[in-house]
Amino acid sequence: MGFLIQLRVLLWKDLLSELRGKELISMMAFFGLLVLVIFNFAFEPGSAEAAHLGSGILWVAFTFAGVLGLNRSFLLEKESEGLQGLLLSPVDRGVLYLGKLGGNFLFMLLVEALILPFFALFFNLDLWLLLPQLALVAILSTLGFTAVGTLFAAMSAQAKSRELLLPTLLLPIVVPVIVAAVKSTGQILEGRPLAEVAQWLKLLLAFDLLYLVVSFLIFEYVVEE
């Protein structure tokens, strides 16, 4: 059970550090908000198109904010070579991955929760009753997105052109997540029952499980030399 204690303290370190700076979350949320606004200018969607167009706009905002956050997530470790400190400690590399993933997952979910009210406001939507379904989709999609994203962020953090490299690698891989998230969010906004989006949720679950396992196994080769 030692690894659970390690996992908890890894997560505690990231959360506490972010709580002190608040830099990451505020920038991610603000950027997501900007994307929402810009897309409203680009498409001029009314609330009638919310289900059709809105779900896409919402997930573009989440995706971009997520990429922004992932790009910064290993910077914390880079600033004083903290990653080396972590690698020197007797912690399994898979546990390091899960610790980093936990932080990224929670940050992105929090940012989505901050952006969602603005989405409801801009599209004149009443989302109260749909909140549980939307949360389910958001949790499954965000887990898949950050599961691959954390792996790739560890790679791009050590490359020269890191800000560009991460989206280049990540976006093609997460196409299924984005498709599933946009489609199921759209169907939920149309007021369809959860059973109708079940196939998307299953796809997301499969993606999450596959990449959690693969990244857990591969992470060692990404951070070690």
Add this chain to the structure above:
Amino acid sequence: MDWAIQVEQLTKSFGHLLALRGIDLRLRRGKFLTIFGPNGAGKTTLIRILSTLLRPTAGRIEILGMDLRDAGEEIRRQIGVLSHQTFLYNNLTPMENLKFYGTLYGLDHLKERIELLLEQVGLEGRRNDPVRTFSRGMQQRLAIARTLLHDPQVVFLDEPYTGLDQHAARMLEGLLGQMRSGQRTILLVTHNLARGLGMGDEVAIQVGGRILYREERGKIDPASFEERYFHCVEEGPAWDS
């Protein structure tokens, strides 16, 4: 008496670049060895391999009698590394940084141990200030506390003086002296002759990925050692033939 570090025919290549070209090195438990070498001699590469951060290309390595290939995690438990990078988190306080690392190592009586170490490095008054407000010297002192937190048997020091002013460097020297308690083995690598010659049991010279010279510190005289060092650096690996 047993060996703390045993290295046989260690080579490391990065692609086609040979960083280490057959290092043989043995160090007894409780000894302090300083390896001098210019930039690019492969000193940091050696430390990174011995501390399990880099995989060797070829060669056999034992730390405290454990094979580096099999017992990586157990070895990591027994070693400490202090470099010019502090491995500290700037937004966290000394207490939090040490608590973080201590928990990763699964240490008992962590709180008492942290208090003791902070007192030793003279930071007990700043225990609740974020590290980013610290001077370079203070950060390095905290890094010493981090290195010694889990009471490592073997300590690797990689250019610990870089970026320190005279006063901070002297303080560090004093702390490094205290580090030699019990049977702790210390390996220091540096290019700084003036700093490194003042302590330790043995000195060695590494140039071009090879160790060219090794002698007990008591048997050398600083002036002739300096001459020998520059001779090694200029002549390169051909000198040993």
Add this chain to the structure above:
Amino acid sequence: MNKLSDLVSRISAALASVFTFVALYAIFIVVPPEQKMGIIQKIFYFHVPAAWISFLSFGVVFVASILYLWKQEERYDQLAHASGEIGLVFCTLVLITGPIWGRPVWGVWWTWDSRLTTTLVLWLIYVAYLMVRAYGGNRGPRYGAVLGIVGFLDVPIVYFSIRWWRTIHPPPVTLAPSMVVTLLISLVAFTLLYLCLLLQRVAQERMKDEIDWLKRQER
């Protein structure tokens, strides 16, 4: 080993050229044009084998990447690199021949059909693969291997997500026996070509490494 791969490369080159001529003869002289689509359907004999080769080569990237991470031997990396490049070339061919075929059939150059879209996503993944290899510095090969594994596992998920997203099926093609035989010949010709290119490319990479090594020795 070197001699063997050289021999295999020569044999596959010779066989590939023979099979290519046979395939061309079968495609344009022997096999009759498809009833509804006419002459344009002949692109099918290039489109399908090209798709097969791109899947095959990305599969080889996947296996070689796992072996590289596991064994840390350079030759697996060279194999993955070579296969990734060739796969991307054939994937590009699929994306070019697809719209040419689709234009008279669907009436538009591009449609977000599930197979075409999956191929496009695949193409993007392997462009990223070559990019991370090129810009990843000395960790490039290792990062490439990670993407080679993660990317290939993504293929079925991408395919299903796109199929549920858009369900435009291409008109079903019922194949006459002569068409099946022609397609098979074409598949063999493409596979032999792939083998030949792969071995050549690996040999090239090896030579490049040797030259790099010699250059460093001189210094």
